[in-house]
Amino acid sequence: MKLTPWWKEAVIYQIYPRSFNDSNGDGEGDLPGITAHLEYVQTLGVDAIWLSPFYTSPNKDGGYDVADPRDVDPRFGDLDDAKNLIKRAHELNLRVLADIVPNHFSDQHKWFQAALKAGRGSPERDRFHFYDANPDGTPPNNWISLFGGPSWTQVEDGQFYLHLFDSSQPDLNWDNADVNSDFEETLRFWLDLGVDGFRIDVAHGLVKEDIGKNHPDPTGLSNALRLDVEMDSDVRNALLESVPYFDRQGVHEIYRRWRKIFDSYGDREVMAVAEAWVHPPINATRYVRADELHQVFNFDLLTAPFNSVFLFDVITRSIELNATVNALPTWALSNHDSPRVASRIGDLESQALALFVFALPGSAYIFAGQELGLPDGELQNSDRQDPSFIRSKGAIKGRDGARVPLPWSGESPPFGFTTGKPWLPLNQSWSALTIEKGSTNPDSVLNLYRKALSLRAQFLAGSGEIQWLESPLHGTKSSELLVFKRGAISVFMNLSHNDLVFDLSGQVLLSSTNGSLNLNDNSVIPARSTVWILN
Ligand code: GLC
Ligand code: CA
Numbered sequence: 001m002k003l004t005p006w007w008k009e010a011v012i013y014q015i016y017p018r019s020f021n022d023s024n025g026d027g028e029g030d031l032p033g034i035t036a037h038l039e040y041v042q043t044l045g046v047d048a049i050w051l052s053p054f055y056t057s058p059n060k061d062g063g064y065d066v067a068d069p070r071d072v073d074p075r076f077g078d079l080d081d082a083k084n085l086i087k088r089a090h091e092l093n094l095r096v097l098a099d100i101v102p103n104h105f106s107d108q109h110k111w112f113q114a115a116l117k118a119g120r121g122s123p124e125r126d127r128f129h130f131y132d133a134n135p136d137g138t139p140p141n142n143w144i145s146l147f148g149g150p151s152w153t154q155v156e157d158g159q160f161y162l163h164l165f166d167s168s169q170p171d172l173n174w175d176n177a178d179v180n181s182d183f184e185e186t187l188r189f190w191l192d193l194g195v196d197g198f199r200i201d202v203a204h205g206l207v208k209e210d211i212g213k214n215h216p217d218p219t220g221l222s223n224a225l226r227l228d229v230e231m232d233s234d235v236r237n238a239l240l241e242s243v244p245y246f247d248r249q250g251v252h253e254i255y256r257r258w259r260k261i262f263d264s265y266g267d268r269e270v271m272a273v274a275e276a277w278v279h280p281p282i283n284a285t286r287y288v289r290a291d292e293l294h295q296v297f298n299f300d301l302l303t304a305p306f307n308s309v310f311l312f313d314v315i316t317r318s319i320e321l322n323a324t325v326n327a328l329p330t331w332a333l334s335n336h337d338s339p340r341v342a343s344r345i346g347d348l349e350s351q352a353l354a355l356f357v358f359a360l361p362g363s364a365y366i367f368a369g370q371e372l373g374l375p376d377g378e379l380q381n382s383d384r385q386d387p388s389f390i391r392s393k394g395a396i397k398g399r400d401g402a403r404v405p406l407p408w409s410g411e412s413p414p415f416g417f418t419t420g421k422p423w424l425p426l427n428q429s430w431s432a433l434t435i436e437k438g439s440t441n442p443d444s445v446l447n448l449y450r451k452a453l454s455l456r457a458q459f460l461a462g463s464g465e466i467q468w469l470e471s472p473l474h475g476t477k478s479s480e481l482l483v484f485k486r487g488a489i490s491v492f493m494n495l496s497h498n499d500l501v502f503d504l505s506g507q508v509l510l511s512s513t514n515g516s517l518n519l520n521d522n523s524v525i526p527a528r529s530t531v532w533i534l535n
Helices: 031-035 038-044 077-093 110-118 175-194 218-224 233-240 248-261 281-288 306-324 341-345 347-358 387-391 430-434 435-440 445-458 473-481
Strands: 010-013 048-049 068-072 097-101 152-154 160-162 199-200 273-274 331-334 363-365 483-486 489-494 505-509 530-534
Touching: 010 038, 031 077, 031 306, 031 473, 038 077, 048 387, 068 077, 077 097, 077 175, 097 110, 097 175, 097 306, 175 248, 218 233, 248 273, 248 281, 281 363, 306 347, 306 473, 341 347, 347 445, 347 530, 430 435, 435 445, 445 505
Parallel strands: 010 048, 010 363, 048 097, 097 199, 199 273, 331 363
Antiparallel strands: 152 160, 483 489, 489 530, 505 530
């Protein structure tokens, strides 16, 4: 079924350009490498690609440190390569989302270089957050960077600048008119070049309050903001409600202005999705009010255990909260900032969960490699490049494991990703997980994804709300089975370690354990699996 607008219930494939495919043997993926393999992406049955940043950048934070947002970094190619990519994608009916990074620039951006030279009180410094030191010489406040260490760095004349991330990523001052107009120019630049929308990086961070004040517990706050730190949920929630640099009311005015730009492209159906990690969860819905953005990421599933109570709660909540603003949820199991889902919850479990969320209303995001069942890379500390690893002096391992390049073909690393030396080593053990093997093996995760996305398009997208069903089992076992019906499909997820046996009426369309399910025997839902039944 063709849905309008296209993004309502889309499947969006996230490409991390540096790790997708290397066309020139320098060991790093690039735009021509993506263009050359878009046909593969099309075979997955996705609607769009989202490209992580490929702009001019010293690459201190994987390109999320942008030195020129309207040009392509030479490591990835040039503007003509970007145009070719967009053109080829459109020929293949794939939309293209670019990643826009409005919270900060790189310290190599010409504005920051000018600010350093211009000195205190200058209009150049006003584009960032430059402040004098306290009388005792300490930074203006005690905030901690999300990558560890202080969030202030001192420049030669004694002033400090704010950076919520790496010291090479000075935060922009969104009260400054130049900042606003420059980003509007960047949005139009890429839209005029043909992109279909944007993923907005740190969308909740642009506006800051109380810069002159210390936070009562900056260390607790920075831990609460990290997905990999466990914390009592009441303590975490209380801390998250006190964060002075995220989710301030002012961000919404910015997105209202951006929405007018998007809508001015009319029939193009431009869309934007916000990376907004906010608390309490109801706040996320503000980003998708009718006059703001189109989608907002739901991060719950990036950390969710494979547990029926937890999954039932986050799924129900996300659907209900989005409904209050007439929006549909988004579902992502992996991205470039979190451990890959197969490593985090296991192979069977990650496939079961993927089939479960593909059947839900809303848009599904797939991080390149997830469709192969790829686990995290096994890295030595000497391989790691993430600024969070470097700034925390190794205490935080960082996100490189999820960013290891994709295995394309052959029996040994680098598996056709490059003819040179890959920027991060690929696991020796990935020979069965290559795109080449996945394409020929009917029981591969790759073919499971292809089947699931094609059945989703045929039976599920656009078919309205879900209805949770009572488990057909009784007693303790019932809590280990989640069941819902949507349109003509019933979806069963067995979270237990045992096969569950009962009478299913209907035809088995798909099972996440693939080959091991006897499609004639429709009375068994294998342990740790999801099954789609056509009623
Ligand atoms: C976002 C990106 C992440 C980056 C950070 C700073 O969270 O997803 O990769 O490090 O912003 O730009
Ligand atoms: Ca390259």
